[in-house]
Amino acid sequence: MNIDGTPTRTIWPADGAVEIIDQTRLPHEYVIHRLTSLEAAAEAIRVMRVRGAPLIGATAAYGLALAASRDAGDDALRGAGDALIATRPTAVNLQWAVRRVLDLLLPLPPEQRAAAAWREAAAVCEEDVAQNRAIGRHGADLIKAIAARKMGPLNLLTHCNAGWLATVDWGTALAPVYAAVAAGIPLHVWVDETRPRNQGASLTAWELGKHGVPHTVIADNAGGHLMQHGRVDLCIVGTDRTAANGDVCNKIGTYLKALAARDNGVPFYVAAPGPSIDFTLMSGREIPIEERSAEEVTHISGLDGEGRVSTVQLTPTGSPAANPAFDVTPARLLTGIITERGVCGASRAALAGLYPERL
Numbered sequence: 421m422n423i424d425g426t427p428t429r430t431i432w433p434a435d436g437a438v439e440i441i442d443q444t445r446l447p448h449e450y451v452i453h454r455l456t457s458l459e460a461a462a463e464a465i466r467v468m469r470v471r472g473a474p475l476i477g478a479t480a481a482y483g484l485a486l487a488a489s490r491d492a493g494d495d496a497l498r499g500a501g502d503a504l505i506a507t508r509p510t511a512v513n514l515q516w517a518v519r520r521v522l523d524l525l526l527p528l529p530p531e532q533r534a535a536a537a538w539r540e541a542a543a544v545c546e547e548d549v550a551q552n553r554a555i556g557r558h559g560a561d562l563i564k565a566i567a568a569r570k571m572g573p574l575n576l577l578t579h580c581n582a583g584w585l586a587t588v589d590w591g592t593a594l595a596p597v598y599a600a601v602a603a604g605i606p607l608h609v610w611v612d613e614t615r616p617r618n619q620g621a622s623l624t625a626w627e628l629g630k631h632g633v634p635h636t637v638i639a640d641n642a643g644g645h646l647m648q649h650g651r652v653d654l655c656i657v658g659t660d661r662t663a664a665n666g667d668v669c670n671k672i673g674t675y676l677k678a679l680a681a682r683d684n685g686v687p688f689y690v691a692a693p694g695p696s697i698d699f700t701l702m703s704g705r706e707i708p709i710e711e712r713s714a715e716e717v718t719h720i721s722g723l724d725g726e727g728r729v730s731t732v733q734l735t736p737t738g739s740p741a742a743n744p745a746f747d748v749t750p751a752r753l754l755t756g757i758i759t760e761r762g763v764c765g766a767s768r769a770a771l772a773g774l775y776p777e778r779l
């Protein structure tokens with residue numbers, strides 16, 4: 421996608437290292453961060469310099485390439501995979517990417533492993549881009565159909581950041597937005613701020629702005645009110661892990677938006693590339709929910725009056741805070757799931773119909 425007219429991805433190999441956009445610095449600073457070791461890749465995932473399920477997977481794949489360049493022995497690679505998987509528990513793409521790369525590397529002679537790992541990490545990235553483009557095409561058809569039934573710009577609501585910053589390129593939930601805008605459909609995006617880490621306010625707003633897509637940031641609690649007043653035509657969100665029955669785990673607060681959408685007859689879609697679907701889990705109740713630091717709730721960062729980024733405390737000193745980072749939206753609340761293979765209902769039968777080889 422474009423940053424001030426320059427096509428840019430979120431991760432790329434660079435002279436034996438890997439470069440990423442440091443998302444902890446956005447939206448106020450645009451900083452390229454260099455990863456030169458497995459440990460640096462794991463740290464980038466853990467502290468969320470990179471985040472979003474597909475991008476976490478891509479970073480893990482490159483993390484294994486960095487590890488294999490240092491020590492391509494069985495024990496070293498298995499240890500590297502374990503270290504990467506331990507960084508964040510919810511997005512299944514992380515485990516998927518680690519298993520994919522290790523399954524390829526371990527049967528190879530050690531001297532061939534590093535080169536194969538770099539090739540496979542690049543393939544993971546290219547496949548992600550292709551999947552997201554396809555999600556964009558399918559989702560844009562939905563947007564076109566809804567836009568054709570109304571006067572004026574279509575109002576779409578999204579939660580968290582499932583845009584190009586959450587993937588290698590294009591995004592999942594926002595790929596249909598970019599494809600629809602490219603097709604000349606007038607639309608406007610309501611951007612949930614997404615407390616506590618504010619991925620909507622800081623990342624979604626930034627990338628939509630850089631790409632020239634009209635948008636408005638709203639407090640997380642505003643969505644239900646806007647839906648009651650007919651100001652949301654469609655919701656599209658991403659997913660960190662979708663169970664075989666169509667239950668969808670995504671950023672905390674997604675469930676409440678789905679409830680409000682159902683109560684107000686607003687279509688609610690989830691954009692889910694194949695690697696985000698976990699056919700080993702029968703329902704969303706089995707998905708591990710990450711608990712993050714209370715400090716993400718008690719403190720907030722932003723630009724101060726002097727234009728410096730600073731962090732302040734929001735809550736009374738000593739008040740405990742809890743920070744479950746994801747929730748599960750039951751399949752019954754979804755209108756459909758947008759995959760790279762087409763749009764389907766949120767059910768085991770519908771997902772199995774699109775991915776028969778994974779059962």
Ligand code: MRU
Nearest residue numbers: 471472473582586592658659671
């Ligand atoms: O905690 P994050 O920022 O990694 O959470 C990201 C999300 O919840 C996204 O919606 C999800 O990963 C889909 S990204 C295409």
